[in-house]
Amino acid sequence: IVQFNFRTITVEHGFPHQPxxxxxxxxxxxxxxxxxxxxIKLYGAPGVEFMGLHDENAAVTQVHFLPHQLCAHxxxxxxxxxxxxxxxxxxxxxxxxxxxxxxxxxxxxxYIGRRNLEHVEALQENPVNPNQVVIGxxxxxxxIWDVEKQCAxxxxxxxxxxxxxxxxxxxxxxxxxxxxxxxxxxMVGGEDSDDGVIxxxxxxxxxxxxxxxxxxxxxxxxxxxxxxxxxxxxxGDRHCITVIHSKTHVALDFTSxxxxxxxxxxxxxxxxxxxxxxLVEEELVVIDLQTEGWPVIQTPYLVxxxxxxxxxxxxxxxxxxxxxxxxxxxxxxxxxxxxxxxxPITGGxxxxxxxxxxxxxxxxxxDGTVRFWDASGVCLYPMYKLSTAGVFHTDADPxxxxxQGTEGEWPPFRKVGCFDPYxxxxxxxxxxxxxxxxxxxxxxxxxxxxxLVLELNDEAAEQTVEAxxxxxxxxQEGFRWKGHTRLDVREEPVLFPPGFQxxxxxxxxxxxxxxxxxxxxxxxxxxFGTSHGFGLYDYQQKNTVLIKCTLNPSDQLAMEGPLSRxxxxxxxxxxxxxxxxxxxxxLRKHHVNNAAKLQEANARLEAELAEMELAPVQxxxxxxxxDDSFTGLxxxxxxxxxxLSDSSHNTPSLWAGTNGxxxxxxxxxxxxxxxxxxxxxxxxxxKEIQLMHRAPVVGIVVLDGHGAxxxxxxxxxxxxxxxxxxxxxxxxxxxxxEQFKVFTLPKVSAKMKLKLTATDGSRVRRVGVAWFGSSRSxxxxxxxxxxLTNQGDLHVVSLPTVKMQVQxxxxxxxxxxxxxxxxxxxxxxxxxxxxxxxxxxxSLSTRHVVEPRCLVEVPLHSGLSNQHRPxxxxxxxxxxxxxxxxxxxxxxxxx
Numbered sequence: 001i002v003q004f005n006f007r008t009i010t011v012e013h014g015f016p017h018q019p020x021x022x023x024x025x026x027x028x029x030x031x032x033x034x035x036x037x038x039x040i041k042l043y044g045a046p047g048v049e050f051m052g053l054h055d056e057n058a059a060v061t062q063v064h065f066l067p068h069q070l071c072a073h074x075x076x077x078x079x080x081x082x083x084x085x086x087x088x089x090x091x092x093x094x095x096x097x098x099x100x101x102x103x104x105x106x107x108x109x110x111y112i113g114r115r116n117l118e119h120v121e122a123l124q125e126n127p128v129n130p131n132q133v134v135i136g137x138x139x140x141x142x143x144i145w146d147v148e149k150q151c152a153x154x155x156x157x158x159x160x161x162x163x164x165x166x167x168x169x170x171x172x173x174x175x176x177x178x179x180x181x182x183x184x185x186x187m188v189g190g191e192d193s194d195d196g197v198i199x200x201x202x203x204x205x206x207x208x209x210x211x212x213x214x215x216x217x218x219x220x221x222x223x224x225x226x227x228x229x230x231x232x233x234x235x236g237d238r239h240c241i242t243v244i245h246s247k248t249h250v251a252l253d254f255t256s257x258x259x260x261x262x263x264x265x266x267x268x269x270x271x272x273x274x275x276x277x278x279l280v281e282e283e284l285v286v287i288d289l290q291t292e293g294w295p296v297i298q299t300p301y302l303v304x305x306x307x308x309x310x311x312x313x314x315x316x317x318x319x320x321x322x323x324x325x326x327x328x329x330x331x332x333x334x335x336x337x338x339x340x341x342x343x344p345i346t347g348g349x350x351x352x353x354x355x356x357x358x359x360x361x362x363x364x365x366x367d368g369t370v371r372f373w374d375a376s377g378v379c380l381y382p383m384y385k386l387s388t389a390g391v392f393h394t395d396a397d398p399x400x401x402x403x404q405g406t407e408g409e410w411p412p413f414r415k416v417g418c419f420d421p422y423x424x425x426x427x428x429x430x431x432x433x434x435x436x437x438x439x440x441x442x443x444x445x446x447x448x449x450x451x452l453v454l455e456l457n458d459e460a461a462e463q464t465v466e467a468x469x470x471x472x473x474x475x476q477e478g479f480r481w482k483g484h485t486r487l488d489v490r491e492e493p494v495l496f497p498p499g500f501q502x503x504x505x506x507x508x509x510x511x512x513x514x515x516x517x518x519x520x521x522x523x524x525x526x527x528f529g530t531s532h533g534f535g536l537y538d539y540q541q542k543n544t545v546l547i548k549c550t551l552n553p554s555d556q557l558a559m560e561g562p563l564s565r566x567x568x569x570x571x572x573x574x575x576x577x578x579x580x581x582x583x584x585x586x587l588r589k590h591h592v593n594n595a596a597k598l599q600e601a602n603a604r605l606e607a608e609l610a611e612m613e614l615a616p617v618q619x620x621x622x623x624x625x626x627d628d629s630f631t632g633l634x635x636x637x638x639x640x641x642x643x644l645s646d647s648s649h650n651t652p653s654l655w656a657g658t659n660g661x662x663x664x665x666x667x668x669x670x671x672x673x674x675x676x677x678x679x680x681x682x683x684x685x686x687k688e689i690q691l692m693h694r695a696p697v698v699g700i701v702v703l704d705g706h707g708a709x710x711x712x713x714x715x716x717x718x719x720x721x722x723x724x725x726x727x728x729x730x731x732x733x734x735x736x737x738e739q740f741k742v743f744t745l746p747k748v749s750a751k752m753k754l755k756l757t758a759t760d761g762s763r764v765r766r767v768g769v770a771w772f773g774s775s776r777s778x779x780x781x782x783x784x785x786x787x788l789t790n791q792g793d794l795h796v797v798s799l800p801t802v803k804m805q806v807q808x809x810x811x812x813x814x815x816x817x818x819x820x821x822x823x824x825x826x827x828x829x830x831x832x833x834x835x836x837x838x839x840x841x842x843s844l845s846t847r848h849v850v851e852p853r854c855l856v857e858v859p860l861h862s863g864l865s866n867q868h869r870p871x872x873x874x875x876x877x878x879x880x881x882x883x884x885x886x887x888x889x890x891x892x893x894x895x
Contacts, residue, residue: 011850012051013373013380014305015283016041017835022260022279025065028856029347033279033302034060046300046343046379047350048854106152107141121162126188128171136165142176144188156186163228164211169271175214181206181229204231215263215273221246223273223289227258230411241278242411243287243294250294255417256281264344266290275344282306282419282837288341296416298335300343301379306837307418308365310821311447314433315375317826318720319358323437326456327360327372330499331384348856352378355850360437361823361831361839364430366423370444370500375831378852380839386500388444388452391465392487394425427487432517432528438714439521441539442500448487449508451517451528453539454500462495467507468542472533474549482560486511504539508532510559516656520639522713523670525681527654529634531558534656536666538681546666546683550632550658557629631660631694640702640710642730643746644686650726654683657697663689663734687748691736695757699735699767701785702745704728707800709769709783731800733785737763740785740802754802762789768824769799775846786824786844794830796844810842 021034031043038054040063054060118138126132131147140158142165145151160178167174167188177183183198212226224244230236230251239254241261259279266274275297276287283304286297355376360383363371372384423429427448435442440456452465467489473479486507496502508514508530516529524540536546551558638655644667645651652668665687671679691697702710705728711721730745738757743750756762766788773781784805785797792811797804811818811832822832828845843849 011378011841011852012834012838013301013303013375013831013841014835014838015302017837019259019279019281021060021063022262022277023063023065024262024264024277024345025347026265028065028858029345030065030856031277031345032063032065033284034063036060043301044345044347044854044856045350046381047352047377047852048348048856049301049378049852050854050856107143107155122165124165124167126167126171127169134165134167134174136162136176138162140178142174142186144174154189158184161208163208166212166214168214168222169216175212177209177212177226177229179208181209181231183209183212183226183229204233206231207236210258211261213261213263215265215271217272223263225261225263225276227261235413238413239280240413241276243276243289245289249411251411251413252278252287253413253415254278254280254285255283255415255419263289266344274341277345280417280419282421283417285417286344287416290341297341297343298382300381303380303382304417304419304837305363305371305380305839306421308367308369308420308423309836310363310833311366311429312364312431312433313821313823313831314362314364314435315823315825315831316360316362316435316437317357319360319437320718321358323440323456324358326440326458327384327499329458330456330497331372331382333498334385348854350378350854352851352853356848359825360435362433362435364433364444366426366429367420368423368425368428368430368446370430370433370442377850384499386454388430388446388502389424389428390490390494390496391452391502391505392425392428392450392489394428394487425487427484427511431514434517434519436519436521436713438712438718441519441521443517443519443526445514445517445528446487447513448484449511449514449530450487451506451508451514451526451537452502453504453506453519453526453537454502456499457496457501458498460495460497461501462493463501463503464491464493465489465502465505466542467505468537468544469507469509470535470537470544470547471509472530472535472547472549473510473551474533474547476549476551478553479551479559481510481512484511504537504542506535506537506544508535512558516634516637518637518639520713522717523639523652523668523681524676525639525654525668527637527639527656529637529656531630531633533632534634534637534664536654536668536683540677541680543680545668545681546654548656548664550634550656550662550664552631552660555629555631558632631658631662633659635659635696635698636700638700638702639713641724642702642710642732645746647729647746653686655700655702655732657700657734659696661691661694661697661736663687663691663697663700665689689734689743689748691734691741693736693738695736695738697734697736698764699733701733701735701769701799703731703733703742703800705730707731709799733799733802735764735767735785735787737765740797742800742802752802754797754804756787756789756795760791762791762793764788765790765819766822766824768826770824770826770828770845772796772828772845773847784828786828786830788819788822788824788830790819792819794842794844806844808844 016033016035016039018036019033020036023032029044033041036059038056038058038060040052040060042050120135121138122136124134132144132153133147134142134144136142138161140160140162142156142158143152144154146153158176160180160182163177163179165174165176172188174186174188175183176186207228207230209226209229215223225241227241229242230238230240239256239258240251241258242251257280259281261276261278263273264275264277266272273289276289278285284299284302286299287294288297359375361373361375368387368389370386371382374381374383429447430444431447432445442454443451445451489505506528510532512530512532514528514530518527524538526537526539528535532551533549535544538545634656636657640653640655641650642653643650644653644665652670654666654668656664666683667686669682704710705725710724715721716723732743732745734741739753739755741750741753756764764787768786770784770786771781772784783799785799787795787797792809792813792815794808794810795804796806818832818834822830824830827848829841829843829848831839831841834840841850
């Protein structure tokens with residue numbers, strides 16, 4: 001049993017991974033969730049969030065709110081729950097401990113002789129008489145025990161294995177649920193006989209009813225709620241909670257295993273159930289019990305980001321108000337949640353100021369959907385869901401509706417929840433996203449080589465989307481694609497709802513995963529790349545501008561389709577052994593018996609050792625072989641307006657970097673605006689750079705005459721950025737996995753470099769350009785390069801001098817998926833997945849810090865002595881006032 005001082009140094013979004021316990025405090029109106037990893041998270045009103053974590057990785061099995069206080073007596077009593085209930089030595093209810101011997105001695109001899117009592121399965125006080133407690137044993141026996149008189153008032157000899165008990169609020173009845181799917185109603189104070197055995201599904205073998213609750217209403221019959229009880233043969237794989245009220249009977253069918261549930265009560269005396277809160281393994285579902293039809297209430301937090309597995313993410317900062325409102329309007333039109341009642345958990349106060357700007361986080365999913373999230377503040381709130389599956393023919397049955405049960409089914413099932421991890425067609429998976437916040441154009445690319453260009457439309461539209469097939473192999477012979485086939489595009493018109501609607505489609509051939517994507521909305525161009533090459537598409541004229549094959553003739557693995565992990569490991573092992581053999585052969589060649597040669601070799605070795613002593617952290621970067629797999633895979637694409645042919649004429653350009661350390665540059669000729677719709681755009685090869693060590697190119701940035709990165713498309717036109725300086729010389733910054741190298745333009749001669757791998761052995765995994773505004777002066781800021789390495793470290797590199805500024809540990813180096821999922825914002829923040837269902841947010845900027853600031857007023861019992869008052873850490877959980885619990889992250893010890 002642990003008492004927590006709740007604190008955190010990060011902001012988390014999403015649904016807790018592997019939840020294991022649930023509790024609710026009606027007094028504080030706070031929700032508590034415990035997890036198998038040892039975390040306890042508290043939630044109140046939106047923005048009110050607390051978190052505690054065990055020092056050890058211990059699963060939380062139960063969470064309890066203690067009314068009014070947490071004193072030594074209560075803590076001791078709750079320790080007794082865990083220790084004494086398992087040992088059958090005592091029983092505990094709320095804050096009292098009851099000895100076991102008198103209870104067991106009061107049980108009739110004939111009952112003990114027939115069966116062993118087993119462990120204590122359930123324990124509950126009489127709601128109208130706290131001196132009475134019902135103790136339920138695993139084998140079915142229930143004993144109503146009088147605490148003051150230390151005697152048994154009544155024995156209830158149930159014959160089935162006990163799962164749970166519920167004492168009705170008037171104290172007159174006890175409900176018991178059992179392992180055979182039945183529940184019983186027992187009168188308190190009457191004879192030892194049941195008042196009725198109810199089997200939920202007739203005489204069919206049923207699953208156990210793990211929990212049962214009966215709640216009264218001010219007027220009318222009570223609500224009866226229980227989990228489980230479904231027939232094993234037909235519905236054994238379903239996770240259900242049955243709700244019965246008057247003539248309404250619904251079996252809520254959830255998406256994953258039920259952890260626990262409770263009801264929130266409303267009304268003058270807080271008796272009427274207003275909402276049912278259900279925690280399942282993969283999401284939190286809240287049912288509105290006051291509205292006809294019992295609809296689901298949208299959760300403002302604890303949203304299951306992984307309703308379909310997240311495959312990529314994209315962040316857009318400072319969204320214009322007009323685009324923001326249009327996205328919200330599109331999302332409201334497809335809302336399926338309860339529109340009447342607000343979120344029922346309202347504890348605490350959100351004291352955080354309004355976000356300074358509107359930010360969007362877009363997540364791509366395996367089922368072909370793109371979800372838009374409000375990432376402006378502490379809570380990640382769902383705004384809009386876009387589906388791309390309607391463009392294609394898939395294996396899904398169009399008549400398959402999860403929300404509709406089979407007619408005549410008993411009990412009447414109703415699907416609730418949005419967690420659906422099974423994709424109808426894995427080729428639909430979204431791999432890359434790019435949104436232009438100024439024009440409203442969106443492009444998404446998928447697993448089967450499909451690139452969709454979409455435009456925001458406030459009205460529904462019925463249209464056909466024609467596919468433009470692009471052969472990235474350019475007809476080269478000797479290659480045969482062995483992977484998945486491309487998706488079949490619907491030939492008939494498709495009705496698209498208001499929101500982002502596709503109007504252009506590019507289909508890569510072979511249909512490999514799209515590995516790079518960028519959009520230039522001012523030029524109306526989309527660039528895309530796969531493991532075979534890259535292309536440039538004019539989505540205004542719906543015409544292909546450029547195709548470049550980058551596939552190495554010896555790279556047959558790139559033709560296998562989805563990356564074969566086994567083959568990759570085997571090939572890596574072979575390459576490692578070859579390098580070892582080459583190094584040994586090289587050593588043997590240098591090893592000679594001649595004494596003079598031996599002395600010369602020793603002298604060289606001493607010189608190398610001396611250099612190593614001068615720079616002990618440096619090590620040699622080994623050049624990669626051109627025969628390595630996927631050298632032609634395109635890692636990054638970049639548009640820039642710069643100097644390629646000479647230093648006096650700037651021109652639009654496209655840059656592409658590959659996995660083999662090669663950079664391609666193309667000059668683009670754009671027709672005048674008045675002829676843009678008629679004259680074609682042309683692309684001409686201009687430059688080609690091959691990095692010496694052939695390390696993968698993960699980023700390309702063009703710096704203007706002032707050393708500033710190029711602005712985003714249309715950013716200058718909207719007066720949100722200054723025009724790039726075209727008077728001074730431009731520079732090209734190429735970021736590979738191993739170093740940062742600056743070239744002059746247009747000559748492309750090396751000017752300076754920063755070796756990352758040679759310094760500390762790290763490799764660059766993610767890179768982005770960020771603006772770091774001063775926290776002291778609104779008018780001052782600097783651009784910097786934000787870098788994440790395979791060690792999980794964050795670096796900030798200065799521009800244009802390319803010097804290391806700061807370094808912070810962020811992600812565990814073993815967390816490969818977390819590092820791979822990281823996405824940077826334009827203002828020095830970032831998101832990465834700490835589990836399949838949770839994003840963690842961090843900030844490197846002193847000006848842009850999203851942090852929870854909240855307050856919960858805790859009423860204390862008047863008899864609580866000072867020595868028993870819980871101690872508060874003023875920096876993290878309280879300001880010294882014992883009646884106030886605060887939460888604010890400790891930003892002094894972490895970026």
